[in-house]
Amino acid sequence: MGKVIEVNNLSFGYDGRLTIKDVSFSVDKGDFVGIIGPNGSGKSTLVKLLLGILRPSGGQIRILGENIEKFNRWDKIGYVSQKANAYNTAFPATVEEVVSANLFSRIGLFKPIGRKHRDVVYNALKLVGMQDYGKSLIGNLSGGQQQRVFIARVLVSEPEIMFLDEPTVGIDVKSEEELYCMLARLNNELGITIMMVTHDISAVTVHANKLACMADKGLVMHDPKEEDAKKYISQLYGYEVNLHIHQHNCDNVMKGDEDNV
């Protein structure tokens, strides 16, 4: 399996103080990585560095085999942020309009969205089970549905890596489970590499095959199925953490989900 992300001795700081120091890790194609750690440990900062939004103070980042400084295939990178920060809920946009927006990388500047692009939008919405909501206003959907729409928006550009920054904030438990199962399906069936910042440790360990644990300016990569993972994460958060490392069945969750659509 090829490496899609390689990070070597990465450091980053605000106002002269380092928040990330000498971090090195790699992510293989098809990995599902849960990025966990206490508040202020640098999880979101790491994602912003990997997305090129922030520039490292030191070290090197390679995305899809290319140095991030020269990387220009951003259409192959998807990003889903926390819903609350992403947009104004009263914005008068339909689900189709929101998803179509990301077709830019396929269509290019000045050209309008055509009929064939509408099929791409429909297919992306179908992948997240939202195909019947195309004409609905984004603000009229529930938090879980909105996040699925934002994932569909990312899918229209056929990404190889998808970053998610706490996508389950403000979402009920059932929608959260549906979201995890949907991401697992995209990861398994389409081979999309997923990197997800989260505080839902027990939920992410069900689907992730790697846990990037961040603390004390550093990052340690764990396999959630390893015995010492639970001990390490409990130390990280300062209390006993239970990891659901059993095999989780998403079939029922997704079936119930489709019934609702």
Next chain:
Amino acid sequence: MFEVFQYAFMQKAFITGTLIALITPAIGVIVVLRGFSMIGDSLSHSSLAGVAAGLVAGVNPVAGAVFFSVFAALGIEKVRKSFPQYSEIAIAVIMSAGIGLAGVFSGFVRNSANFSSFLFGSIVAISDFELMLVMVLSVIVLLFLLLLYKELFYITFDEQSARLAGIPVRVINFIFTIMIAVSISVSSRTVGTLVVSSMMVLPVASALQVAKSYKQTCIYSMLFGLISTLSGIYISYYAETAPGGTIVLVSVLILIIVLVYNNTVRKLLLKNSARASAE
């Protein structure tokens, strides 16, 4: 009833009005959705300073207005970077500077009637040069909005994701800022500096009440802008009222009608249909 259309000055007024009625709400949709409704006020006051400067220097006042408001728009962008969490500060700072300059320059203007015609507009006194200027600039603005429709939507909805998708956000924002400034300074000649920002916001406010998508918001905004401008000019001719003020009052009336419809009639209809389906 149709004699109003026989006069050349009224024909020019209707052509100019139509163009202004299309460009100001089209730009206004993006301005309102980005939460910068007051930018119109800020730039129109700056354009007034340009009008005064133009009259003092003996340059065409509309050209002076365009120059000053473009400069002011770029100033807003610059100041906003210093206060990223309080973007309205930039708008207030530039508006204050615009009012200050307009006040000082107006003291040197000999023909005060000419200057005050910019305050409330003089759509029926448009010169051929101004008509041509409005036509050319309106076509440029409309073309820009049409060609960059999907990019402007994405930037307005979620600027960070738009940047990640590869959209040249900075360049498009820069051009858009200039488009706002140009639209405002051109419109201030016709509907007046004091009311141009209302033209940018009121039709959009009405459209937001009825639209079911972004596309519909754009279409309804332009439609409401067109209805209020054309009927405003028409009414002002027969009622002998100021065209700029009349246009704005019609826009307010449309908004009131839409709000009343949404809050009472529509709710009543929904209640009745719910009762009928229950029975």
